[in-house]
Amino acid sequence: MIVPVPNERYSPHYVDGYVLLLRQIQTPEAFLTAAGVTGEGYAATLMRTIYRQLYVKSLDFKHEFDTYYKPEYRSFSEYLERNYSVPDELLEKADQYYEEYAHILLAHPYASFLHNEEGEKRLKALLEEPD
Amino acid sequence: MRIRTGFVSNSSSTSFLIVTKGEMTLERFLALVGVLPGSVMGGVFAQLYEAMMDSPWHRVDFGADGAPEVDEAVASWRNADLSDHMMERIREAKGRGEIVIYGELSSDNEPVETFFCCESFELDGEGLYINALEATW
Numbered sequence: 001m002i003v004p005v006p007n008e009r010y011s012p013h014y015v016d017g018y019v020l021l022l023r024q025i026q027t028p029e030a031f032l033t034a035a036g037v038t039g040e041g042y043a044a045t046l047m048r049t050i051y052r053q054l055y056v057k058s059l060d061f062k063h064e065f066d067t068y069y070k071p072e073y074r075s076f077s078e079y080l081e082r083n084y085s086v087p088d089e090l091l092e093k094a095d096q097y098y099e100e101y102a103h104i105l106l107a108h109p110y111a112s113f114l115h116n117e118e119g120e121k122r123l124k125a126l127l128e129e130p131d
Numbered sequence: 132m133r134i135r136t137g138f139v140s141n142s143s144s145t146s147f148l149i150v151t152k153g154e155m156t157l158e159r160f161l162a163l164v165g166v167l168p169g170s171v172m173g174g175v176f177a178q179l180y181e182a183m184m185d186s187p188w189h190r191v192d193f194g195a196d197g198a199p200e201v202d203e204a205v206a207s208w209r210n211a212d213l214s215d216h217m218m219e220r221i222r223e224a225k226g227r228g229e230i231v232i233y234g235e236l237s238s239d240n241e242p243v244e245t246f247f248c249c250e251s252f253e254l255d256g257e258g259l260y261i262n263a264l265e266a267t268w
Contacts, residue, residue: 036170042134042254043165043172112242113175119242125171 001097002129003090004120005106016115017108018123019090021101025055026127034126050109054127058107062098135253135264143239145248145263147183148217149232150224152258155184163256178243187234194228201225208233217262229258236263 005017026034031051037043065079073079077094080086084106090097097104109115114123123129149155158168160180166172191204198204201222205213213221224231238248247263254261 035172036167037165037172038167039165041163041165041256042136042252043176045134045136046250047172112246113178115242122171122175 001101002120002124002127003087005087008085014116015120016112017106018120019061019086020054020058020103020105020107020127021097022103022105022127023101025103026051030128031126034128046111050111050114050126053109054107055105058105060103060105062101062104065098133253133255136251143248144235144237145251146233146235147261147263148213148220149183149230149234149262150220150260151230151232152227154230155232155259159259163254163259163261175243178241179247182236182240182244182247183232183234187232189231189233191231193225193231198225198228204231220260220262 001021003019003021004015005019006012007014007016010016028048028051032044032047035043035047037047061080061084062076065073065076069079073082075095076098077091080094081091086094086106109119109123111119113119151159157177157180161168161173161176164176166176168177189204189208192198193204201218204225205218205221221231223229236244236248238245251264252261253264
């Protein structure tokens with residue numbers, strides 16, 4: 001599941017970030033296959049960079065909460081609300097998502113072709129999420 | 132095949148050079164970058180291909196009858212953008228009778244073109260060479 005996060009500095013409608021709610025992290029190989037990459041060309045280099053942005057350089061809210069902050073807050077949703085500006089649709093169900101998903105990542109892919117409505121469709125396809 | 136990549140932090144436009152043995156086609160381009168047609172990234176690179184082919188500044192077929200000499204061909208081009216490395220490839224293209232396409236990507240257009248305008252890459256494959264390393268305003 002993907003929740004778009006608008007970039008308020010640009011516009012309330014410009015989406016360049018996403019919260020990724022995942023049961024498991026794709027392998028790099030699965031990600032490249034979902035992208036349609038063949039061989040070791042430029043596309044493979046590019047998609048490995050994007051993979052790192054999504055899965056390695058992203059912030060895992062759930063991991064951060066479990067590792068450092070759990071004793072300080074009554075719930076995951078309270079931790080999110082007090083520390084991050086996340087969309088209401090995520091906040092409202094955050095505690096349910098916490099139980100349901102293994103990873104709750106905040107990612108900002110630098111590729112502008114993954115931003116906004118068209119980009120979200122591409123990202124869902126890359127993550128093999130239903131549209 | 133050789134690949135070199137990088138990025139520029141801010142670019143409103145970038146020039147690119149294509150040297151191709153025979154006509155440049157979408158199929159050859161997708162094979163060079165390494166994506167399947169119809170896939171997610173196949174669609175992204177197809178948009179990049181369209182952007183590159185839409186409005187090339189210059190196209191010279193060095194295999195055609197009456198093809199110009201290199202210096203004559205590039206005299207009207209923006210020479211400041213043509214590095215020694217690019218000029219060397221154009222001279223090689225002349226010797227092999229290949230097609231040279233020189234054009235521009237702009238960051239004012241679609242998101243796909245905008246992204247690759249700020250990317251920097253050089254791809255050298257079978258009969259097809261693309262140089263988008265030298266981002267310029």
